[in-house]
Amino acid sequence: MKTLLRPAIVLFGMLMIVTGLVYPAIVTAIGQAAFNRQANGSLIELDGKVVGSEIIGQQFDAPKYFWGRLSATTPNPYNGINSSGSNLGPTNPALADAVKARIAALHEADPDNKADVPVDLVTASGSGLDPEISPAAAAYQVARVAKARGLSAAQVEAMVAQATSGRQFGVLGEPRVNVLKLNLALDRARG
Template identity: 75%
Template sequence: MKNMLRPAAVLFVALTVVTGIVYPAVVTAIAQAAFRHQANGSLVERDGKAVGSELIGQPFDAPRYFWGRPSATTPHPYDAGNSGGSNLGPTNPALADAVKSRIAALRAADPANDAPVPVDLVTASGSGLDPGISLAAAAYQASRVARARHMPIAQVEALVAQAASARQLGVLGEPTVNVLKLNLALDRANVR
């Protein structure tokens, strides 16, 4: 028994040092050297202060801002410590009621807009934290934002186009717009 305990203890200590200290230190060093922005949370700064992350949505509800996808996190929207979807299926009456109330809120915020409401403005993502919206969702909101900021619609649309990101690797997913970055660009272009 003694002959078996010593190698087991040595192996335990060696693996603890390798997997608990050496490996994390090497990965952290590589991440900080090669991917500093991502390794530190992909923070977005304004005037030298962090105002959010590129990876986690934020609630915007003023008419002068673009609004993101609804968040499924509770009790606070976009709570990264409580990530998760609503788990409501397409036939669930609670989901249908939530979508109807979200559509009503969008219509109330912009009564002149009779375009179809893009699905990503009324349904939460699987994580409840999506930072981006589709180009259709941005286009749907552009006239409301332009009116609220007293800006030409063409200027708002140009900011949306500048903020749009392409498909990943040119083929994966759809182009999106990071809502936080777009709203910060709007603030820089028009301070009203």
């Protein structure tokens, strides 16, 4: 028994050191050296103060701001620690109620907008943390934001176009608009 136990303990200890200490240290060092900004959360700073992250959404509900996708994290929206989907299926009444409530909020904020509401403005993503919306969702909100800020729709549309990212490598994903970056650009435009 001793002849089997000693090698097993030594092997366990070596693997624990390699996989629990050495490998994470190497990966962390590579991440910090080659991808420092991304490894530290892709933080966005304004006047030396961190205002958010490019990769985690934020709650915006004032009419002067573009609104992002709903967050499924509870009890606090866009909480990275609680990243998860809502797990509500299309026939679940709770999902239908949440969608109706968001549509009502959008119509209340912009009663003159009679366009169809884009689906990404009324549903949460799989992670519940999406920082981006579709160009259609941004276009839906242009009139409300322009009116609230005293800007022309053309000015706001130009800012949306500037904040729109295309497909990754030209083929992966869909065009998207980072809500935080767009809202910060709007704030800077008005001083």
